[in-house]
Amino acid sequence: xxxxxxxxxxxxxxxxxxxxxxxxxxxxxxxxxxxxxxxxxxxxxxxxxxxxxxxxxxxxxxxxxxxxxxxxxxxxxxxxxxxxxxxxxxxxxxxxxxxxxxxxxxxxxxxxxxxxxxxxxxxxxxxxxxxxxxxxxxxxxxxxxxxxxxxxxxxxxxxxxxxxxxxxxxxxxxxxxxxxxxxxxxxxxxxxxxxxxxxxxxxxxxxxxxxxxxxxxxxxxxxxxxxxxxxxxxxxxxxxxxxxxxxxxxxxxxxxxxxxxxxxxxxxxxxxxxxxxxxxxxxxxxxxxxxxxxxxxxxxxxxxxxxxxxxxxxxxxxxxxxxxxxxxxxxxxxxxxxxxxxxxxxxxxxxxxxxxxxxxxxxxxxxxxxxxxxxxxxxxxxxxxxxxxxxxxxxxxxxxxxxxxx
Ligand code: NAD
Ligand code: USQ
Numbered sequence: 001x002x003x004x005x006x007x008x009x010x011x012x013x014x015x016x017x018x019x020x021x022x023x024x025x026x027x028x029x030x031x032x033x034x035x036x037x038x039x040x041x042x043x044x045x046x047x048x049x050x051x052x053x054x055x056x057x058x059x060x061x062x063x064x065x066x067x068x069x070x071x072x073x074x075x076x077x078x079x080x081x082x083x084x085x086x087x088x089x090x091x092x093x094x095x096x097x098x099x100x101x102x103x104x105x106x107x108x109x110x111x112x113x114x115x116x117x118x119x120x121x122x123x124x125x126x127x128x129x130x131x132x133x134x135x136x137x138x139x140x141x142x143x144x145x146x147x148x149x150x151x152x153x154x155x156x157x158x159x160x161x162x163x164x165x166x167x168x169x170x171x172x173x174x175x176x177x178x179x180x181x182x183x184x185x186x187x188x189x190x191x192x193x194x195x196x197x198x199x200x201x202x203x204x205x206x207x208x209x210x211x212x213x214x215x216x217x218x219x220x221x222x223x224x225x226x227x228x229x230x231x232x233x234x235x236x237x238x239x240x241x242x243x244x245x246x247x248x249x250x251x252x253x254x255x256x257x258x259x260x261x262x263x264x265x266x267x268x269x270x271x272x273x274x275x276x277x278x279x280x281x282x283x284x285x286x287x288x289x290x291x292x293x294x295x296x297x298x299x300x301x302x303x304x305x306x307x308x309x310x311x312x313x314x315x316x317x318x319x320x321x322x323x324x325x326x327x328x329x330x331x332x333x334x335x336x337x338x339x340x341x342x343x344x345x346x347x348x349x350x351x352x353x354x355x356x357x358x359x360x361x362x363x364x365x366x367x368x369x370x371x372x373x374x375x376x377x378x379x380x381x382x383x384x385x386x387x388x389x390x391x392x393x394x395x396x397x398x399x400x401x402x403x404x405x406x
Contacts, residue, residue: 002026003286004089004138006075006127007097008068009053010035011236012143012219012278016095018226018233019279020286021066028089029053030082031098032074034119035236038105044243044378046236047252047370048222059232075123083130086138093286094131096142098123099192103147104329104383105242106189113188120192121199128203139289141212141282142200145193146271146302146340148215150184151332153339160341161215161298186332187385200296208292212285216278217271217302217340220247221359222366224276235275237366239374241381247272247311249379251360254319255367256374259397261381264328266309267335271302274353284348300342303352311355318357319364324397331385 008017008029021027031053039045051059057068073081075098099120100106106116124142131138149158163181166174180201183194196213203209227235238244239252250260273281281301290297312323328334353359380397384390 001092001286002028002089004028004030004086004091004094005097006030006094006123007099008070008095009033010097010101011238012275013095013097014056015224015227015235015275016097016279016282017068018060019224019283021060021068022064022226023283028069028071028091029057030071030073030075030085032072034074034100038100038243042240042242042378044240044375045373047239047367047373048234048237049370049373050234050236051232056233059230063230063233075126076119077122079126079130082126083133086130086136087134090134090136091138093139093141093289094127095282095286096124096127096140099143101189102243103187103189104381106187106192107330107385108242108383116188117192120189121195124196124199128199128209131209132203132207137210137292139210139212139286141214141285142196143282144196144213144215145190146215146217146300147186147190148183148194148197149181150186151268151270151336151338152184153337157339157341158300160300160344161213161296186330197296204290204294204296210290210292210294212290212297212299214281214285214299214301217273217300217305218245218247219273219275219278220245220251221275221363222248223362224279237370239367240378242383244379246270246308247315248363250312250315250321251363252367252374253379254315254321255364256371256376257321258376258379259322259324260312260316261379261397262309262312262323262325263330263381264325264334266307266312266325268308268332269305269336269338270308271300271305271338271340272355273302274359277303277350277353281345281350284345284350288348299344300340301345302340302342303350304354305338305340306355314355315360318360326397327389327392329381329384329389329393331389
């Protein structure tokens with residue numbers, strides 16, 4: 001298949017592009033490199049030294065003989081360029097990663113809220129609009145989030161996208177309907193993914209666009225089979241307070257002897273998936289497209305759930321680290337249970353990689369190798385969800401006073 005990977009320079013997009021290219025697909029990365037600019041804005045860098053996208057694709061060609069093409073397009077702002085590109089290239093499938101994906105970054109200031117909404121919603125709408133306008137019958141696979149549901153399972157497993165409800169009619173009968181599971185976003189970023197869902201619902205029904213939405217949990221790990229092949233194919237690895245996600249942050253913190261930064265009681269339960277499984281799931285989704293006219297196909301892309309404090313304790317045990325319980329910069333439930341249905345990927349043959357000491361240690365080893373690149377002052381999470389919360393998060397676990405960057 002000819003596959004466009006939008007956002008293919010990012011943490012999940014890069015290993016996905018390599019995996020699909022390795023499987024023999026003709027891969028075209030479209031990216032505006034905004035994530036690299038955000039590193040510059042925040043004064044941080046990936047823990048791993050990342051080469052330019054052109055250099056990365058050159059090394060991939062040198063190692064495998066396969067070509068991955070790169071196209072510099074801003075999906076949110078260059079609608080006409082995107083439309084022309086789709087009309088000329090006519091991909092069979094499109095994988096859409098190209099959004100601002102950090103919840104803390106989206107809550108940093110009014111400017112960051114505006115940027116996240118404008119970038120994410122316009123990128124998704126421009127894409128759908130251009131697919132219809134160019135008459136393309138490409139299967140669109142979007143990376144959504146578990147966060148569209150909120151994180152409470154109210155005593156029942158969270159289903160894959162849709163919920164059966166009984167509606168009482170005027171005649172007193174109960175009619176059953178399937179609706180999108182009620183959206184309950186916890187940040188501006190997560191809210192944009194809820195808005196994306198409505199855009200997908202509309203375009204699937206109105207124009208017959210074939211869409212799969214993957215409601216993904218928190219991705220952990222760094223290497224996949226393909227990124228291991230050459231030092232310059234290494235994946236990006238975020239550790240800072242805005243883009244680093246919880247388990248990867250704990251592993252890096254353990255590697256450099258920084259107390260593990262648990263927010264609040266650590267009673268938050270979240271869904272997780274290893275980066276290798278994430279790329280496998282995307283391939284499975286690409287191989288199982290919906291028909292035109294079918295409703296949006298929704299998968300829960302996660303393999304296990306864990307409580308944050310349990311993860312911290314596990315990492316502390318493996319690596320001999322300390323755990324710091326800190327004021328929570330976010331507005332979120334202090335404790336929650338989470339049970340999630342992921343039957344569809346299991347039925348398609350996913351054999352999950354679950355958390356185990358060996359894999360966690362592998363990530364700690366990568367982190368130790370690049371520990372010299374860590375700026376410890378960028379570890380604390382200082383983007384507060386509200387003005388009331390901000391003053392409570394101004395000290396880091398090492399007791400230093402902090403100032404939020406905006
Ligand atoms: P990332 O920030 O590393 O990658 C996103 C890529 O998209 C970047 O290369 C960026 O430059 C590009 N991009 C952003 N806006 C763009 C635009 N307007 N035009 C063109 N390119 C643009 O993020 P990631 O961690 O790889 O996540 C990829 C997707 O998966 C996101 O949509 C995210 O919401 C979703 N997701 C990620 C995780 C996770 O734990 N990382 C979990 C669940 C879902
Ligand atoms: N947390 C800590 N300590 C830290 C960092 C985070 O206790 O140092 C806590 C947070 O308060 C939160 C939980 O860990 O309760 C998860 O935070 P996170 O930053 O790992 O994940 P989140 O903000 O939800 O976002 C990430 C990705 C996002 C994706 C989402 C999937 O950045 O793109 O959509 O995971 S999910 O969480 O399932 O919605």
